[in-house]
Amino acid sequence: MADQIPVIELQHVDKHYGKLHVLRDINLSVHKGEVLVLIGPSGSGKSTLCRTINRLETIDSGQILIEGKELPQEGRELAQMRAEIGMVFQSFNLFAHKTILQNVTLGPIEVLKTPKNIAEAEAMELLDRVGVAEQAHKVPAQLSGGQQQRVAIARSLAMHPKAMLFDEPTSALDPEMINEVLEVMVELAREGMTMVVVTHEMNFARRVSNRVVFMADGQIVEEGTPDEFFDHPKSDRAKDFLDSIRGH
Amino acid sequence: MGYAELIAEYGDKYLHAIWETLSMTAVCFAVAMVLSILITVMRVSPIKPLRIVGDIYVQIFRNIPGVALLVIVAYALPNLKIALPWKTCVEVTVILLASAFGSENFMTGINAIGVGQIEAARSIGLTFGQTMMKVVIPQALRSAVLPMTNLLIATMLTTALGSQVPLNPQELTGLVSYITTRSTGAGIVPFVISALCYAGSAVLIGMVGNSIDKKVRIMR
Numbered sequence: 505m506a507d508q509i510p511v512i513e514l515q516h517v518d519k520h521y522g523k524l525h526v527l528r529d530i531n532l533s534v535h536k537g538e539v540l541v542l543i544g545p546s547g548s549g550k551s552t553l554c555r556t557i558n559r560l561e562t563i564d565s566g567q568i569l570i571e572g573k574e575l576p577q578e579g580r581e582l583a584q585m586r587a588e589i590g591m592v593f594q595s596f597n598l599f600a601h602k603t604i605l606q607n608v609t610l611g612p613i614e615v616l617k618t619p620k621n622i623a624e625a626e627a628m629e630l631l632d633r634v635g636v637a638e639q640a641h642k643v644p645a646q647l648s649g650g651q652q653q654r655v656a657i658a659r660s661l662a663m664h665p666k667a668m669l670f671d672e673p674t675s676a677l678d679p680e681m682i683n684e685v686l687e688v689m690v691e692l693a694r695e696g697m698t699m700v701v702v703t704h705e706m707n708f709a710r711r712v713s714n715r716v717v718f719m720a721d722g723q724i725v726e727e728g729t730p731d732e733f734f735d736h737p738k739s740d741r742a743k744d745f746l747d748s749i750r751g752h
Numbered sequence: 753m754g755y756a757e758l759i760a761e762y763g764d765k766y767l768h769a770i771w772e773t774l775s776m777t778a779v780c781f782a783v784a785m786v787l788s789i790l791i792t793v794m795r796v797s798p799i800k801p802l803r804i805v806g807d808i809y810v811q812i813f814r815n816i817p818g819v820a821l822l823v824i825v826a827y828a829l830p831n832l833k834i835a836l837p838w839k840t841c842v843e844v845t846v847i848l849l850a851s852a853f854g855s856e857n858f859m860t861g862i863n864a865i866g867v868g869q870i871e872a873a874r875s876i877g878l879t880f881g882q883t884m885m886k887v888v889i890p891q892a893l894r895s896a897v898l899p900m901t902n903l904l905i906a907t908m909l910t911t912a913l914g915s916q917v918p919l920n921p922q923e924l925t926g927l928v929s930y931i932t933t934r935s936t937g938a939g940i941v942p943f944v945i946s947a948l949c950y951a952g953s954a955v956l957i958g959m960v961g962n963s964i965d966k967k968v969r970i971m972r
């Protein structure tokens with residue numbers, strides 16, 4: 505793996521929001537097929553890190569490389585590159601005025617210039633894969649949270665991304681809907697998708713992730729395999745954090 | 753002077769006046785909508801100078817009395833060698849006012865969309881322009897139907913500014929002054945007729961607006 509070019513690579517990334525130093529010297533590589541779980545207290549910079557990876561946020565210094573190429577600054581070229589990294593948000597963010605099918609075909613039609621009938625056929629396949637094909641002609645507000653999030657995953661997949669970022673994809677969901685979304689993600693991981701997942705779902709992390717990265721105060725504090733990290737955390741910060749999410 | 757006599761004498765003029773009011777309203781509103789969209793796109797663009805110009809435009813024309821603006825357009829601009837026909841002066845004034853309010857309506861619609869959908873659009877690779885055309889503007893248009901219906905009514909009422917300059921033919925309010933200066937016995941009657949025309953049009957516009965809103969409203 506080490507001699508391959510990573511799909512996502514961050515080198516010495518720093519970012520401030522005004523005086524707040526949200527990302528401090530972040531170095532991280534994600535290789536093809538890897539599933540990386542990003543975990544840490546609220547406010548530690550996990551969302552910001554995800555958002556910098558496809559330039560929804562700019563960085564102050566350092567480099568972000570996608571398959572070895574640096575992210576362009578702005579404009580159409582950057583838009584193209586954003587399409588190569590899928591992103592799934594905590595709050596689904598489906599387009600409220602479009603049907604489920606149109607939500608999935610918008611990117612392929614507008615960005616990839618896929619003919620409409622082909623885009624629709626592909627979209628139906630994806631919707632079927634995430635289990636919401638029957639809802640294709642409804643609008644987002646008619647779907648449950650779990651269904652909406654699965655549509656959001658299909659919408660990202662329709663762009664044939666090189667990697668997918670998930671920012672707490674299940675934390676806005678009612679408990680009974682969490683599993684249906686996680687199952688889709690597990691399936692994706694098994695199929696070899698490169699994934700960065702911000703989540704506190706330990707079972708998910710243990711089942712599919714290769715590596716857990718623990719962040720606090722804008723820094724990567726420690727990383728390891730899920731079993732190493734959850735069973736034998738090295739740093740006090742990680743121990744305290746794990747105690748808090750286990751409810752001790 | 754009763755209604756029958758008044759209509760016998762000025763019926764033709766009333767028909768012309770209704771046409772003037774409604775056609776000016778339509779022209780002004782259509783141009784104002786296009787301008788509002790342009791100004792709103794400026795106000796949400798990533799380019800700061802554009803945002804500032806858009807905001808200043810709205811602050812100026814939203815906060816200036818219509819009559820004062822008409823005076824500027826009709827009597828101050830000629831000093832800058834911009835002399836417009838009277839009717840155009842009225843229309844320009846109404847358009848400037850209506851587009852500022854129109855942009856505010858669109859901004860409210862955009863704020864209701866929230867950054868989440870905009871970020872989702874960017875993350876699937878849409879450019880700023882595509883995000884505007886495919887995600888932001890369609891939703892802003894649809895959620896702006898009711899406020900824009902009100903703005904259309906307000907635009908119609910604002911064309912009454914036409915009574916402050918010599919128009920030929922006159923619009924509904926100008927005609928009232930015309931009649932009352934000529935037929936002194938007419939009393940309140942000419943005014944009531946104009947008022948009914950305004951109110952009737954407004955009710956109609958309101959009904960159409962409501963039914964469009966029902967069709968396009970976005971479920972949230």
Ligand SMILES: Nc1ncnc2c1ncn2[C@@H]1O[C@H](COP(=O)(O)OP(=O)(O)O)[C@@H](O)[C@H]1O
Binds near residue numbers: 553
């Ligand atoms: N747009 C922003 N402007 C200013 N501060 C922000 C912004 N977004 C996030 N922050 C701050 O940056 C820090 C990290 O936030 P975030 O990346 O959302 O953390 P996490 O996802 O780990 O909870 C927090 O203190 C948050 O308040």
Ligand SMILES: [Mg+2]
Binds near residue numbers: 551672
């Ligand atoms: Mg977060």
